Amino acid sequence: MAGTRERARAATTADILCIAREQMAALGAEGLSLRAIARELGMVSSAVYRYVASRDELLTALIIDSYDRLGAAAEVADRGVRRRADIRARWRAVANAIRDWAMTNPSEYALLFGTPVPGYAAPQDTIGPATRYTLVLVQLLADLDATGVVRDTPVPKALRADIARLRDVFGVPVHESTLVVGLSAWAALMGAINLELFGHLHNVVDRPGALFEAVVAQHGELLTGGTIGGRTASNPT
Template identity: 40%
Template structure:
């Protein structure tokens, strides 16, 4: 087919010759367009995780708070320790988030952070043990029995600390410990916004409920 016949055929069918697309210019380094592109967030490397040096400070605050309560008033000591943890978290939300926020894959806390991290739960367990020694600890029985594997884990911890606590009591202390930090985390990260306005009263109420569960006597 001759060229003039091809042109006549395209005219009859409405087919138009497609013009070649202009060549795309490869951006050069320093082009304005490249600088305008949003940068994707880079994942944090495990080495970027700050050293949890705030743990001893938090533990020291909790220890000092216990010392301000009367020695024979375990409930007051309990509430003082719990309140001090919340006060520290509210005053240092960024540091709290680094300590108790989302874990970073591949990051393992330094070994010297394990002890300070257990300070608060050790204080709570010590308060319960002191009340038990003074015959002031009377936990109400619960209908749900402690599973045997969990009892064995708790017994191992009790023997490691040379404590006389019963497994059921330590189990309740652990429950109170997780409730303490869970409630603080909900407050710090805004999970209670729009639901609970009296956050301080709500917190104290729940820490009293945890003290009831452990079996601490009411404040005299």
């Protein structure tokens, strides 16, 4: 029977990834052990090396898969908003999706956005899937630009050249001022999730999720609102 071997190989490879994910959820990326996986599979430890070259390679596979799942979650959240022109609603949806994914898969989120494994340079294979969730956000900015919102956000001169690259990479035309607020919203989003998920808010705020809500609301306004800065009556100008 041709292909039997291939199917068996694919099956145990999938088993290994599955067990690895469970192990990571239980003990963190640190506690990922090939020997434990082998035990779980009823094999001797050296046997799993027939399927995965090293512990780092397994980690890389998990990273790629996690990026993919996160990207998928962001995409379905964005597509779930019927009124495509309501950028603020889409931003909220995507931001919440990313946070929800992080909260339900904390170890995988930590694998992606926590401390990088030292001496472990992300292989080229990971940068593709990594851009998936980012692309959702960039597309949001492009669609926002299409609605004709004008911003007087100052764009630091030094940033223009750097930001030009983003257009090239993603192939989406976005105004510089939009990119600035977009990048800022991205950073705030990830920062809020990190602070909450990694337990830095326990002594600051009663309900850790509060920070996230505030950040999303504020940057939602910043993205779609328009003007920021200056020009308040009590501003001592």
